[in-house]
Amino acid sequence: MGNKELKDNYNAIYRAGAYESFYSFSNTEEMLAIASSENWSGKKIFEIGSGEGDLAALISMCGGTVLAVDYAESAIEIAKSRYSRPNLEFRCCDYKDISQKFDIVVMQGVLEHLDDPFNTLKILASEYIDKGGKIITSSPSFLNPRGYIWMALQLLLDVPMSLSDLHFLCPFDFEQYAQLLGAQLTYASVDQDWGHGKRLIIDLDKRLRNAFRDRGLPANVDRFIDWLSHTLKYTSYTQFSGCNVIYKFMF
Secondary structure, three states, rough: OOOHHHHHHHHHHHOOHHHHHHHHOOOOHHHHHHHOOOOOOOOOEEEEOOOHHHHHHHHHHHEEEEEEEEHHHHHHHHHHHHHOOOOOOEOOOOOOOOOOOOEEEEEEEEHOOOOOOHHHHHHHHHHOOOEEEEEEEEOOOOOOHHHHHHHHHHHHHOOOOEEEEEEEEHHHHHHHHHHHOOOEEEEEEEEEHHHHHHHHHHHHHEEEEEEEHOOOOOOOHHHHHHHHHHHHHHOOOOOOOOEEEEEEEEE
């Protein structure tokens, strides 16, 4: 499934209210980490893939002037119904429909869904940010127990651990991107307990059942989840081990 085919999927997800329940489980810490990573006051901000508008609204409350776009009409409808601020605008369109430059481009959990993540970063760096601008983006990372389980199943057995992620990006991918773009890169991981903690158990308990079912493979998920739960007290968090990573490209 390519990025174009995902559009209808996301429209349906937002209309059904399914994204909101998922968001409360997974993305709050990630959103707050992005919001606290920068001084937004007086900056022109372009958010791509804004969803229901929570991050864009938060950045606008921190003093940024935000143009937020998403290609899911249902998401933009929800965002507009929730947030109305003079320094915040929502549009339903592709980011390429916008022709202006900004101080900062923001994407939360977007790049892994796009057909060509590096080319997107290249276009944004050359056409959408002013000199000295930044791109702040986040993606799931797989340098943690959750990721090792995920990638072993995805790459070795072709078990579909995600029906929407087109790429499985890690810090080493972004380090290569930064080098090719001639940008400075800083990053930090968040959602440690989702990488190896209670949220890992909750997530995999559901995700594994769906994945093996979709692949038509038998699996004793109960036995594996029980074993995995015993490993939690032995975990050791590092700067890389969070489930999601916030990346900042500086040009």
